[in-house]
Amino acid sequence: MKESTTDDRTLDANAVAGMLETLFGADMTVADSKCAACGREGEVGTLLAYTMAPGVVLRCPACSAVMLRMVETPRGTLVEAKGLAFVRMNR
Amino acid sequence: MATIKAIRDETPRVRSYTLGLPSWTPHRPGQHYDVRLTAADGYSVQRSYSIASGPETDGEIALTVERVVDGEVSPFLHDVAVVGDRIEVRGPIGGYFVWEATLGGPLLLIAGGSGIVPLMAMIRHRAATASRIPTRLLYSSRAPEDIIYANELRDLEARNDGLEVLHTLTRSQPAGWTGYARRIDDAMLAEVRRPLGDAPLVYICGPTPLVEGAANGLVRIGVSAQRIRTERFGPSGK
Amino acid sequence: MPERFITRGFEGKPRATGTTANRVPPGQYLTKDFPVLSAGPTPTTNLRLWSFAIEGLVREKVSWSWADFQKLPAQEFTVDISCVTKWTKLDTRWRGVSIDTLLESVELEPRAGFATAYSDGGYTTNLRLPDLVNGQAFVAYEYDGAPLDPEHGGPARLVVPHLYFWKSAKWVRGLHLTEKETAGFWESLGYHIRGDPWKEERYSGD
Numbered sequence: 280m281k282e283s284t285t286d287d288r289t290l291d292a293n294a295v296a297g298m299l300e301t302l303f304g305a306d307m308t309v310a311d312s313k314c315a316a317c318g319r320e321g322e323v324g325t326l327l328a329y330t331m332a333p334g335v336v337l338r339c340p341a342c343s344a345v346m347l348r349m350v351e352t353p354r355g356t357l358v359e360a361k362g363l364a365f366v367r368m369n370r
Numbered sequence: 371m372a373t374i375k376a377i378r379d380e381t382p383r384v385r386s387y388t389l390g391l392p393s394w395t396p397h398r399p400g401q402h403y404d405v406r407l408t409a410a411d412g413y414s415v416q417r418s419y420s421i422a423s424g425p426e427t428d429g430e431i432a433l434t435v436e437r438v439v440d441g442e443v444s445p446f447l448h449d450v451a452v453v454g455d456r457i458e459v460r461g462p463i464g465g466y467f468v469w470e471a472t473l474g475g476p477l478l479l480i481a482g483g484s485g486i487v488p489l490m491a492m493i494r495h496r497a498a499t500a501s502r503i504p505t506r507l508l509y510s511s512r513a514p515e516d517i518i519y520a521n522e523l524r525d526l527e528a529r530n531d532g533l534e535v536l537h538t539l540t541r542s543q544p545a546g547w548t549g550y551a552r553r554i555d556d557a558m559l560a561e562v563r564r565p566l567g568d569a570p571l572v573y574i575c576g577p578t579p580l581v582e583g584a585a586n587g588l589v590r591i592g593v594s595a596q597r598i599r600t601e602r603f604g605p606s607g608k
Numbered sequence: 609m610p611e612r613f614i615t616r617g618f619e620g621k622p623r624a625t626g627t628t629a630n631r632v633p634p635g636q637y638l639t640k641d642f643p644v645l646s647a648g649p650t651p652t653t654n655l656r657l658w659s660f661a662i663e664g665l666v667r668e669k670v671s672w673s674w675a676d677f678q679k680l681p682a683q684e685f686t687v688d689i690s691c692v693t694k695w696t697k698l699d700t701r702w703r704g705v706s707i708d709t710l711l712e713s714v715e716l717e718p719r720a721g722f723a724t725a726y727s728d729g730g731y732t733t734n735l736r737l738p739d740l741v742n743g744q745a746f747v748a749y750e751y752d753g754a755p756l757d758p759e760h761g762g763p764a765r766l767v768v769p770h771l772y773f774w775k776s777a778k779w780v781r782g783l784h785l786t787e788k789e790t791a792g793f794w795e796s797l798g799y800h801i802r803g804d805p806w807k808e809e810r811y812s813g814d
C-alpha cells in the first residue's frame with residue numbers, strides 16, 4: 280500500500296521557521312537537508328510539518344519518515360534529529 | 371511588540387491590520403510573522419500570519435486575516451482587537467517561501483482564499499520596484515464578494531506592466547462572469563501556465579488541499595517540482 | 609519580549625465551573641468540539657489487510673482480522689478524556705473491545721509488565737499493564753454511534769481515558785508486551801513516561 284505523505288492538516292516546514300530560528304539562531308528553512316531513511320535531499324523548507332500535536336514533527340515529503348521532532352517543555356526545548364542524515368547551512 | 375494602527379475591511383470575512391513596529395526590520399515578500407495572544411491566567415496561543423505589505427513601507431507591516439469560524443486567534447483579531455491595542459509578534463520569519471525581483475521569473479502565482487496574502491506582498495513589491503517580470507496570478511475564491519484586494523489587483527493589472535490576474539469563482543459567479551467558475555484543475559493550470567513557457571517560478575499558497583492539488587497538477591503537466599514553492603495554511607474552512 | 613505581557617481582551621479558554629469542575633484535571637480547559645491532533649498524515653487502512661495483534665511476552669501470539677475483531681464481545685464506554693495540550697472533553701461515547709477481553713485469548717509470560725501500543729504510520733506509546741486492565745482501557749471502533757473517523761484514529765484506536773490522550777494511540781494495530789518499559793514516540797522526547805492527568809504528569813520530571 281502506497282501511503283499518502285500528506286493530509287488536510289499538513290503544513291510546510293516554513294510554518295515552524297520561527298521556532299527553528301529561535302532554536303538554531305538562523306533561518307533553517309533555506310538550509311539543505313538529507314533524509315536518513317530514503318536519501319532525499321532538499322531544503323528544510325520543502326519538508327512537511329505537523330504542528331497540531333504535543334510537539335512539532337517534520338517529515339520527509341518523499342517517504343514520510345520523521346526527520347526532526349521538537350517539544351517545548353517548562354524545562355527546555357527537546358530536539359531530536361535522528362531522521363536527518365545532515366543539514367547544511369549554506370553560505 | 372506591535373501596535374495596531376489601522377483596521378480595514380477587505381471582505382465580509384477578511385480584515386487587514388496595519389501594525390506599527392518599533393523595531394521594524396525590512397522583510398522579504400512571502401515571509402510571515404508569528405502572533406501570540408496571552409490571557410491573564412497565562413494561557414497563550416500562537417498563529418502565523420503572512421505579511422501582506424511589501425518591504426517598502428517603513429516601520430509598519432500589514433497582516434490580512436480571515437475569520438475562521440470557531441477559531442481561537444482569528445475571531446479574537448476580528449471581534450476584540452481595536453486600533454491602539456498592542457499585540458505580541460515575532461518576525462519576519464522564513465526565507466524559503468519568498469520572492470524578490472532579483473529572483474527573476476516568469477512568475478506563476480496561485481492562491482486560494484487568504485492564501486493571496488503572501489503573494490500580494492510579492493505583487494506589491496513587484497509594482498514598487500517597477501519590475502516588468504511576466505507574472506500571472508491564478509486566484510481561487512468562493513464568490514465575488516470573497517475576493518480580497520479586488521480593486522487593487524484590478525488597478526495593478528491595468529498598469530499593463532506584465533501582470534495578469536485570472537480569477538476562478540468556485541461557488542457563485544456574478545452575471546456575465548467570464549473568468550473560471552470551477553476548482554483549480556489540470557486543464558486550468560495548463561492554460562494559465564502556457565504563456566509563461568515551460569519553466570515558470572511558481573508560488574502556491576492557501577488551504578492545504580488546494581495547495582496540494584495545484585502543486586501535484588503542475589508536476590503532472592510537466593513543471594519541475596524544483597521550481598514550485600508551497601505555503602500550506604492548514605485545513606480549509608467548511 | 610516581556611514574559612508576562614497580557615493581550616488586552618484575550619480571555620483564553622473557559623475553566624470548568626459548577627458540577628463539572630471536579631471532573632476536570634488540574635490545568636485543563638473544557639472543550640465541546642473534538643480537536644484533531646496528529647504527528648503525521650492520516651493513514652488509509654484497508655480493512656481487508658487490517659489486523660490487531662498481541663505479541664511479545666505471550667505464550668502464543670494472537671492476531672485478529674477485522675471480521676474476527678468485530679465478533680469479539682463489544683461494550684459501550686462513556687468516558688472523560690484529557691489531552692496534554694490542555695483540553696478535556698467530558699462524556700465521550702465509544703464502542704469497542706475491552707483490553708481485558710483481548711487478554712483472555714493469550715497467556716502472558718510472568719515477566720510481562722509493560723506494553724507498547726503500535727500503530728499504522730509508525731506511532732508508538734508505552735503503557736504499564738496495570739493501566740490497561742480491569743476495565744480501564746479498550747480498543748474502540750465506534751465513536752458517538754458511528755464508525756470511528758480516520759482523523760480520530762479509525763478504523764480502531766486504543767483508548768486509555770485515565771491517562772493523557774497521547775496514550776490512546778490512533779490507528780492502533782497491536783500491543784507488544786515487554787519486561788522493561790520502552791519510551792514511545794512522545795515519551796522519548798520529553799513527555800512523561802506514565803502521563804496521569806490528575807497528577808499533572810505532563811513532562812518527564814513532573
Ligand SMILES: Cc1cc2nc3c(=O)[nH]c(=O)nc-3n(C[C@H](O)[C@H](O)[C@H](O)COP(=O)(O)OP(=O)(O)OC[C@H]3O[C@@H](n4cnc5c(N)ncnc54)[C@H](O)[C@@H]3O)c2cc1C
Nearest residue numbers: 294417418419420435436441442443444484487604606607
Ligand atoms: C505560514 C502560515 C501563514 C499564514 N498566513 C495567514 C494569513 O496571512 N492570513 C490568514 O487568515 N491565515 C493565515 N494562516 C492561517 C493562520 O495561521 C491560522 O491557522 C488561522 O487564522 C486559524 O487560526 P484560529 O486560531 O483562528 O483557528 P484555530 O483555533 O486554529 O482553528 C479552528 C478550527 O478551524 C480549522 N482551521 C485551522 N486553520 C484553518 C484555516 N487556515 N482555514 C480554515 N480552517 C482552519 C481547525 O481545524 C479548527 O477546526 C497562515 C498559516 C501559516 C502556517
Ligand SMILES: [Zn+2]
Nearest residue numbers: 314317339342
Ligand atoms: Zn525520506
